[in-house]
Amino acid sequence: MSLLEVVLALAILAMSAAILASIARTATDNGLIAHRLATAQILAESKMAEVVTGAIPLQGAVGWMPINDTVPSGVWYYQLQTESASRKDMVGVRLSVTDQAGMDENKEVFYIVRWMIDPSLGLDTMPTQSGASGSSANSGSGASSGSSSGAGAPAGGVQ
Numbered sequence: 001m002s003l004l005e006v007v008l009a010l011a012i013l014a015m016s017a018a019i020l021a022s023i024a025r026t027a028t029d030n031g032l033i034a035h036r037l038a039t040a041q042i043l044a045e046s047k048m049a050e051v052v053t054g055a056i057p058l059q060g061a062v063g064w065m066p067i068n069d070t071v072p073s074g075v076w077y078y079q080l081q082t083e084s085a086s087r088k089d090m091v092g093v094r095l096s097v098t099d100q101a102g103m104d105e106n107k108e109v110f111y112i113v114r115w116m117i118d119p120s121l122g123l124d125t126m127p128t129q130s131g132a133s134g135s136s137a138n139s140g141s142g143a144s145s146g147s148s149s150g151a152g153a154p155a156g157g158v159q
Contacts, residue, residue, distance in 0.1 A: 036099065040076070040110035043067055044097040047078050048112050051093060058082050058093065058119060064103060074099045079108070091118045 046069065050056045064077040081094040092115050096108035 035073070037110060039071065039073060040097045040099070043069070043071065043076055043078070044095055044110050044112045047097070048093070048095050048114060051080065051095065052114070052116060054119060056080070058091070064098065067097075077103055085115055089118050089121055090115055 047056065047067070051058065058080065059082075064079050067076040067078055076097060076099050079096045079098075081096070083092045083094075084090075085092050092113065094111060094113045096111040098108045
């Protein structure tokens with residue numbers, strides 16, 4: 001082997017090591033980004049479930065609110081935005097989630113949009129029963145009992 005062949009082999013080895021180090025750094029960065037995005041998605045789904053069940057009210061929350069749940073990495077924030085839908089009695093809910101880095105740059109990491117029945121309609125509460133006529137059970141003939149307040153009374157519950 002000549003000295004030229006050894007130098008050429010070392011140059012190829014050094015370039016290969018540099019390329020592999022760059023690939024490893026990119027893979028690590030992408031893994032951290034995926035972890036951040038997965039955490040944001042889980043937190044957004046969790047907070048949206050709280051909004052749907054009514055644990056978090058749609059009105060009153062302005063700006064980024066801290067997430068007080070146990071979060072594996074960092075401090076996270078959420079923001080609710082609502083808008084009326086083109087369909088009557090529906091509301092659009094947009095829940096954004098960000099971490100401290102996104103908070104500094106005022107950008108979200110992940111968001112969810114859901115269309116739901118307007119909670120101000122009160123469809124999630126059972127209608128009040130008046131007298132004994134509303135408390136009787138199903139008589140087996142296939143007819144269901146109801147309130148005697150007249151036609152057009154809301155059925156109650158989420159449809």
